[in-house]
Amino acid sequence: xxxxxxxxxxxxxxxxxxxxxxxxxxxxxxxxxxxxxxxxxxxxxxxxxxxxxxxxxxxxxxxxxxxxxxxxxxxxxxxxxxxxxxxxxxxxxxxxxxxxxxxxxxxxxxxxxxxxxxxxxxxxxxxxxxxxxxxxxxxxxxxxxxxxxxxxxxxxxxxxxxxxxxxxxxxxxxxxxxxxxxxxxxxxxxxxxxxxxxxxxxxxxxxxxxxxxxxxxxxxxxxxxxxxxxxxxxxxxxxxxxxxxxxxxxxxxxxxxxxxxxxxxxxxxxxxxxxxxxxxxxxxxxxxxxxxxxxxxxxxxxxxxxxxxxxx
Numbered sequence: 001x002x003x004x005x006x007x008x009x010x011x012x013x014x015x016x017x018x019x020x021x022x023x024x025x026x027x028x029x030x031x032x033x034x035x036x037x038x039x040x041x042x043x044x045x046x047x048x049x050x051x052x053x054x055x056x057x058x059x060x061x062x063x064x065x066x067x068x069x070x071x072x073x074x075x076x077x078x079x080x081x082x083x084x085x086x087x088x089x090x091x092x093x094x095x096x097x098x099x100x101x102x103x104x105x106x107x108x109x110x111x112x113x114x115x116x117x118x119x120x121x122x123x124x125x126x127x128x129x130x131x132x133x134x135x136x137x138x139x140x141x142x143x144x145x146x147x148x149x150x151x152x153x154x155x156x157x158x159x160x161x162x163x164x165x166x167x168x169x170x171x172x173x174x175x176x177x178x179x180x181x182x183x184x185x186x187x188x189x190x191x192x193x194x195x196x197x198x199x200x201x202x203x204x205x206x207x208x209x210x211x212x213x214x215x216x217x218x219x220x221x222x223x224x225x226x227x228x229x230x231x232x233x234x235x236x237x238x239x240x241x242x243x244x245x246x247x248x249x250x251x252x253x254x255x256x257x258x259x260x261x262x263x264x265x266x267x268x269x270x271x272x273x274x275x276x277x278x279x280x281x282x283x284x285x286x287x288x289x290x291x292x293x294x295x296x297x298x299x300x301x302x303x304x305x306x307x308x309x310x311x312x
Contacts, residue, residue, distance in 0.1 A: 002085040006049040007058055010037045012203055014048075019205070021055055025071050026227035028288050029123060030267050031097055032057060032068065035204050035224060035234060039193040052078055065089060066096045069106070076109055083110070087295060095293035097121065103291040114294040120271035123288040124279045125230065128264050131254030131282065138283055142247050149244030153213050157252050160201065160208030160220060168198050168210065171217035175237050194235045197222055206234070209256060211249050213242050219249040223257070230263040250282075 010018075018034040030036050037046040037057075045060040054072025058065055067086040070078050083106070086094035096118065098106070103115050129135075134143050149155075160168055172195060181187040197206060204224075211219040219238035226232035233253060238245040257264060263285065269276040 002049065002051065002056070002081045004089070006051065007047040007056075008049070010034070010041065010046040010048055012038055012200065015203070015205075018055075021071070025055075027071075028099070028227060028230070028265075029097055029290060030226070030232050030234070030265060031121070032071065033224070033226065033232065035197070035206060038200070038204070039196045039234070040189070042192050042196070043189045054078055056082055064091050066091075067094060068097050069095060069102050074105070079106065079109060083113070083293070086293070090295075092295045093292050094295055096290070098291040098293065100289055100291065106293070114296075115291045116294060118290050118292045121268045121290050123265055123268045124282075124284040125263050125265050125286050125288060126254075126282055127285045128231070128254050128258040128261055130285070131250060131264055132258040134251065142281070145244040145247045146251060149242055149248045153218075153242035153245070155218070155242075155248075156212045158210055158212065160198075160210055160222070162202050164210070164217075165198055165201055167217050168208075168220055169195070171210075171220065171239070172198065172237065174239060178239060194222070194237065197235060209249070209252060211238075211245065211252065213245070218242060219245045221249050221253040223253060225261070226265055229261055230265055231257045231261045232265045233267070 015034055022034075027033060037044075037059075040046070043061060047058045047060075049056045049058075051070070052072070052075055054070035054075060056070050057068040060066075067082060067090060070082055083095065098115065106113055107115065130139075134146075158164075172191070176182070176187070176191050179187050181191045197204065201208070206222050206224050208220060208222040210217050210221075218241060220235070221233060222235040223231055223233045236246065236249060236253070238249055254264060265288065266279060266282075269279050
């Protein structure tokens with residue numbers, strides 16, 4: 001039976017293991033990626049167990065531990081064991097980031113389970129060609145902002161490398177000063193995550209590009225291949241000196257990736273109204289929807305919502 005002793009911390013040394021496993025079981029949600037786990041380890045404390053050919057992920061955020069469904073071959077006994085263990089160990093939401101297919105399977109294994117949609121962590125996936133070309137009237141305002149940026153800001157685009165990493169770090173310091181990271185807990189943790197990504201850039205499966213304005217780094221984008229047809233943008237940062245720079249770095253990233261992948265995953269909105277509006281403005285092709293498992297004590301409040309799982 002699964003126990004706490006089966007779990008070990010996710011570290012940089014585990015990269016090869018996760019790359020091998022995810023080559024067999026490709027991921028579609030950013031939270032399960034190795035890059036995400038090591039970059040956010042300082043706050044989320046990711047751990048994993050490897051049982052019967054499956055990876056079980058857990059994270060502890062602000063003292064609350066939650067689990068993910070097993071990543072590997074379909075194993076009903078293991079799934080039941082993970083559910084049992086999560087129910088005993090975690091809070092009112094013991095398992096998160098459950099894809100719709102797995103949610104259906106879990107309900108087949110145990111119809112009494114209460115599964116609810118988690119819109120705040122559903123991820124936005126766009127056609128790479130849409131982000132690169134910004135076609136049609138839906139993107140007119142964005143095209144105008146990019147044209148204004150190009151007209152008013154003398155700029156160049158280049159890849160992020162080990163050689164210009166120090167300049168990127170200096171840029172991030174300026175970005176944090178502008179955003180007031182030290183006075184915002186969420187931004188402070190994001191600062192630590194993106195700094196870790198740059199500090200370990202050559203040790204992670206990351207690529208990146210930067211926009212220089214008047215020779216100074218003014219925006220960056222960090223991304224990687226998520227699966228066969230999708231790239232994932234982990235971080236995108238810009239300074240306010242040139243209007244439209246965020247739109248410009250978004251398009252520049254897509255223009256690079258459109259020759260490699262069909263889709264670009266730009267992660268979730270975390271329920272932030274302004275961020276949701278901004279992501280919807282780019283007209284996603286589809287969402288990576290996820291569900292959460294509720295504890296039996298909390299299930300009565302979610303029964304009506306949980307019925308939706310049968311409609312997936």
